[in-house]
Amino acid sequence: MTLDTLPPHQGGAEYLARLLAQALLAGRWQPGDRFPRELDISRHFAVSRNQVRNALASLTAAGLLERTAGRGTLVRQIDDWHLLDPLMSEWMTGLVNLDPQLVRAIYAFRFSAEPVVAGLAAQTAEADDIQRLEMAFEGMAQTAGSVESRAEHAEYDVAFHDATYRASHNLVWRQMGHLLRPSIMALIHRSQHRTNILDDSLARHRQVLEAIRHRDAAAAEIAAREVLRRTAIDLGIVS
Template sequence: MTLNGLPHHRGGAEELARLLARALLAGHWQPGDAFPRELDLCTHFTVSRNQVRNALASLTATGLIERTAGRGTVVRAVTDWHLLDPLMSEWMVGLADPDPQLVREIFAFRYSAEPVVAGLAAEAAAAADLERLEAAFQGMTRTASEPAARGLHAEYDVAFHDAIYLASHNLVWRQMGHLLRPSIIALIESSQAHVHQEHESLDDSLARHGRVLEAIRRRDSAAAERAAREVLRRTAIDLGIVDAPAIPHPDPKESP
């Protein structure tokens, strides 16, 4: 993959690093691919060698690329990317079409972790947390039937999940929610239309979110875990993280 198609660069090394990182996160280059040489980057973006080296240093520090003397620069495997690095979170903001493998890895983590966080939220949520969850859910409800409000609906959806992490009142989980927020936004925005149009109605999605809210409100941690897992299950099936439920077949021995 060449540098063709990448947007024009404006700014210094930080902006160049952001541009290149977002291209990597979107799959412009695949793991194992050779990354453009310093000279090619200088020529294409009309920047100094120093700017290029500083930008590449940021990509190296976050695990996106590996630079080896005599071998050049190659794109590292997604499993080597430092997804919780603050720089990575910043680069993920507004990324409309993240790499499919990246989407799957992040969602697999959420599918494992978020139900646990919901259970903690049921035990620890204060009045302000419940108000925050309720406000996000009401916003989702108001915008569900308005096709023109799909972007706003996604914002309320993200706010709902934000509120779950905050309601856990656990410092590490709250920080994890903050770091994951850009990737959650990207996942919701990129999958929302697909999920809603092909697999489930918005009413069903709202009902699942509503059950999470009610379980947290009742302080029922086990129910909150189950409900949060059901919110995520449809996308987890789509991404191959969990198997779809088997469809029962009639016993041929049984008479009609």
């Protein structure tokens, strides 16, 4: 992978870090690959070596790169990436073409966590939480029938999941939902791109809403797991 496939640099070290991080998150360099040298990055983007060092320092702090004297800079294994780092969350914002390994890793976490969160939400949701879930679901329903409305539908879908995390009234889960928002958005965009019909997904989300509304924690967990099973099918993780 060369630097030539990346768009032009348009800002300082923060922009450069975002540009390089998004290329890594999209799988343009694979774990174990040697990353371009400081000098090559500096020359390619016509930026100072100091800007490059600052950008690479951000990527290293987020666990994306490993810089070792005598070996150069290597891409770290995905297991070492700090996916819940706020910077990583920022870099993921707007990114749809995530590396397939990363898609599977994020999906696996969500499959483990979100049924638990939905069950907790069924026990703790207040009137405002139910209203947020209903508004998000109504938006999903109104935009499900139009291909032109897919981006808007994805926003409502993310809002639904965010409302579920908020309804747990658990500080850690609420923060987790906030940090995961960009990755959830990326997975939703990716799954919608692979399917032309959203009726089944909509029906599964309705079951989550109804279970939380009726304070049925067991049903909420089952319904949330079924939503994610459909996501796995749409992502091509399972058939």
